[in-house]
Amino acid sequence: MSTGSGADSAPAPAAHDTTARPRKPSMFASLKVRNYRLFATGAVVSNTGTWMARITQDWLVLSLTGSSAAVGITTAMQFLPMLLFGLYGGVIADRFAKRNLLFCTQGAMSLSGLFLAALTLTGNVEVWHVYVAAFFTGLVTVVDNPTRQSFVSEMVGPDQVRNAVSLNSANFQSARLIGPAVASALTAAVGPGWAFLANGLSFLAPLTGLMLMRTHELHETKRAPRGKGQLKEGLRYVSRHPELIWPIVLVGFVGTFGFNFPIWLSAYADDVFHGGVGQYGLFNTLMALGSLAGALLAARRRSTRLRVLVGAAIGFGVLEVLAAWAPGVWAFAPLIVLLGILGLTVNVTANSTVQMGTDPEMRGRVMSLFMMVFTGGTPLGGPLFGWLADEYGVRVSFALAGVICAVAAVGVGLMLARAANLRLKVDLRRGERHVQFVPRELAAAA
Secondary structure: OOOOOOOOOOOOOOOOOOOOOOOOOOOOHHHHOHHHHHHHHHHHHHHHHHHHHHHHHHHHHHHHHOOHHHHHHHHHHHHHHHHHHHHHHHHHHHHOOHHHHHHHHHHHHHHHHHHHHHHHHOOOOOHHHHHHHHHHHHHHHHHHHHHHHHHHHHHHOHHHHHHHHHHHHHHHHHHHHHHHHHHHHHHHHHOOHHHHHHHHHHOHHHHHHHHHOOHHHOOOOOOOOOOOOHHHHHHHHHHOOHHHHHHHHHHHHHHHHHOOHHHHHHHHHHHHOOOHHHHHHHHHHHHHHHHHHHHHHHHHOOOOOHHHHHHHHHHHHHHHHHHHOOOOHHHHHHHHHHHHHHHHHHHHHHHHHHHHOOOHHHHHHHHHHHHHHHHHOHHHHHHHHHHHHHHHOHHHHHHHHHHHHHHHHHHHHHHHHHHOOEEEEEOOOOOOOOEEEEEHHHHHHO
């Protein structure tokens, strides 16, 4: 498919016949597929448990240590395995049946939640226990993430990939609306252990959904045979496609520097606005509302435009700077909603662009690189921005992240334009578009 004319944006990979009559987009088209309905139903339950555990985990660490840096270390421990081993997860996803792999990964995540629940409910939990559980979850995620991402196309087929990716994000953000509120209430009423227990049990839902799927209705892709050099093959494949590599680079910057919200939101709730765990839950709920709106808007889009990706990333960085210096909750809260919208737009647009531009037999490895770059930078960004928050204040930490994201987005936009043989045209005449990217030939003729 195409993102549009050269004057509008850099092109995405062609995947469909552009002469076909466009169909009216349906926001929930993928849910017509039975296997995907089962997958989505199980996911919303487990995602709710995951958000309960995530919010409770961050607040538990902050309560045990009183340190934003410790929250950053917890986040880093969860994402460090993705940075170290992420590409190998993609090789595994391409080599084995994805449904079978998901049985293993979802079951392992359930055990991790139950382990932390047992320690917390018995009063024996220490901060290093949380670190260990986070690291184990990260190891499982190395395989689970690329497998789930590439399994989407097997459930719905190539025509519905964009819609399914957007609905997956909407699913995740819907759970994010429920999870923090329930976790905050449970933590305040009976302690954090019950939230961890709910997370462990929630994985029974996706496991049941996987068992009920009709395997003959899956669009199974050819598995990569066992052999040497498969990891390098994936890297070479991406390096030959600028329409893949630059979105991955951009989400790497956004994920490393711009998505350290557990550190910032917990610090704003505790140190800046003094609202406690309830306000922290509120901030997460507001961001989830924005993210859900962004996901639903993305589900309605007929095409993926890279200019939307770049524009959303620039806006995301600018909003982080504005939110950093918000004078009160009344100004901070609406900016958090907008950050949710733009952050989700960046993620979904990059994800669907990369999936649709990748050959099926390479999709696991390419998506593992995508997820490694997007989440694998957190072990670097989490401790760094946690330290900055402790030493110079959370406002400085938050604002610096926004500046880095905005500058990176501008740079990637220029590289995408160069790869598509576009150049920036400035026209100050009345009635004309003052700033736009146009093909170099047209710019030279003008």
